[in-house]
Amino acid sequence: MxxxxxxxxxLNEPKETQQAEGKTVEIHSMNNTRYLSRFAGKGQFAVWTSDSKSYKLLVEDGYYKVMKDLYSKRVNQVWIRFYEQADKVRFGLLYKMVFPMIALSMVLAVLFSTVEALSDYQNYALIGILAVVLITNMLQTSIMRKKVEGARSEAVKDIKHIVGEARFNELLEQQGKYYEDYFKFEEKVEPVEEVVEAQVEEKTETEDNKSK
Structure with missing residues (x-):
């Protein structure tokens, strides 16, 4: 996957390397890449990447420092199992639902276009095939979403067991605070009286210059 x-x-300069269930996991600083604004700027502080054999985790430095317990070797093993399970779900549905339906649709399309007795119904057949393909795709997407969410829920349960529920809840609070602090900005607002006074003084100076 x-x-x-x-x-x-x-990503070629890891700051940390782990071995998780026979898979190499490299942890890379997001701050030293051009992906900081792309991901962290949108609130995504950690990004998993893979070539299907090993994994590289791109993570924002401050976030990693605060949330490091969620990226330990044992926790990363859980995430690897989740991603691989999600991949199996996706390919399983493709082979069981999508590919057979596409093959059947192609066969029917050829039959209705080449068999003279069926040619009069070709347009109706094509509309029916298109409808079935769309419904199959929607059904496949819905099933995949449910199964992946189920796998994600199991992964979260496993992570809670590893770090402890109390620590897990504490990490969630720290995560929320980190998001808040990261995107916090202070806008300096001058008092209305000072703004008005400044505008009056500027107007007076302008009029004085014109009179001279």
Whole structure:
């Protein structure tokens, strides 16, 4: 399974390396890459990448320092299992639902276009085939979403067990605070009286210059 493969190929200077269930996990600083604004700027402080054999985790420095317990070797093993399980779900549905439906649709399309007795119904057949393909795709997407969310829920349960529920809840609070602090900005607002006074003084100076 490949994840963000284009990014994976560009990460060559890990600050930490782990071995998780026979997989190499490299942890890379997001701050030293051009992806900081792309991901952290949108609130995504950690990005998993993979070439299907090993994994590289791109993470914002401050976030990693605060949330390091969620990226330990044992926790990363859980995430690797989740991504691989999600990939199996996706390919399983493709082979069981999507590919057979596409093959059947192609066969029917050829039959209705080449068999003279069926040619009069070709347009109706094509509309029916298109409808079935769209419904199959929607059904496949819905099933995949449910199964992946189920796998994600199991992964979260495993992570809670590893770090402890109390520590997990504490990390969630720290995460929320980090988001808040990262995007916090102070806007300096001058008192209305000072703004008005400044505008009056500027106007007076302008009029004085004109009179001279």
């Amino acid at each position: 490949k994840l963000q493969y284009a990014i994976f190929k560009q």
